[in-house]
Amino acid sequence: SPGDIIEEITALADAGVREVTLLGQNVNSYAYDDGSKDDGQPFVKLLSMVCAVEKIERVRFVTSHPKDISTELIELFAKEDKLARHIHLPVQSGSDKVLEMMGRGYTSGDYLKKVERLKALYPEMSITTDIIVGFPGERDEDFEQTLALIDKVRFDNIYSFKYSPRPETLAAGFDAQVEDGIKSKRLLLLQERQVAITAEKSRELVGTTARVLVEGRSVKDSEELTGRSSINRVINFPGAKALVGEIIDVSITKALPNSLRGVHIERSLN
Known part of the structure; x- marks a missing residue:
């Protein structure tokens, strides 16, 4: 419950802890008691409660699902100075076709709208992401759409992986599995693109x-x-x-x- 979480964080603060991270596979979908979402924003309320704990100076949360990033959560950064100016927002692919096959529940356009809202309100916001290359059925044009999204967002960092089949998953049975050599080539291209972006963003921080x-x-x-x-x-x-x-x-x-x-x-x- 929120009370249990705040009690634990208060004890940590009294012991000298200055930063806490709320961790969940999809932390934005946090719910409690009977599992209902109250007015739909229990995680926003929880974050506000954590930020109110004395002695805690910085609060992080991870991982967020793009479809669950609400306007209320985005606007909370303006109200709570203790919230770290960083959000990990896994996009997985820049191709709407691949996102649909993954069952992600959003399009690349949906994702970009939320990123643009975050950056418009908080230009200093750091955004990191996860990307999978070589998902079954991913064509060259799908991969190019992922590269285009990377160029548009300019992530601070990317955690990137080659798709590997997992037993008893739908994707493992999909036709058009991508050859491993193609996966490796795409991963290298993606990582090279991101290394250049990260280096440029790092240079921009010198002097701050x-x-x-x-x-x-x-x-x-x-x-x-x-x-x-x-x-x-x-x-x-x-x-x-x-x-x-x-x-x-x-x-x-x-x-x-x-x-x-x-x-x-x-x-x-x-």
Whole structure:
């Protein structure tokens, strides 16, 4: 129930936790008690309750299903400063034909409308996604539509996979299974396209300041700390171990392939 969740989060906050993530396979469809959805927005209400917990400074949620992203949820970002400016919104494909075969319940146009609404309200919003290539029946033109969607949205990152048949699923019995070599080629093309977009977006962040939750020592350099910004970017910077667990200001100085570098900016007490 919401009460149980808030009780657990309050205890975590009292123990020093500063950031929490609400996790679900489709977290937006959260319901409680008898399973009814009340006015249809129980997840929005739950998020508001979590944001109201004192000592919690940042709130994330994952994973969202595109068909369940409501106007109320989108607008909540404007009301709750504690909500991280990042949303993981798996699109899976840019082809309406493939989306229909997957049974996703939305079109590429539906998806783009929600993304455009998010970006119009919050230009700094980071959007990541999942994409499957080589779903049964995926033609070259379907894959090109996926690439076109990537170019249009300019995702911050993509988790991409080759389709693999799973026993006792409808898709495993579909005709027109895609050859593995074609899947591999498409995956490589997609990943190369996204690497370029991510690199460009990373360069755009150089010179800006981010609020970073310090997670610990950097794996590659024990003299440095590592943390994650509101838009879910990993940032490494020199600093003392005492900063671990705190949310601090970091000025971004350099963009690297898989992370950013920066320097800690100490806030004036004046």
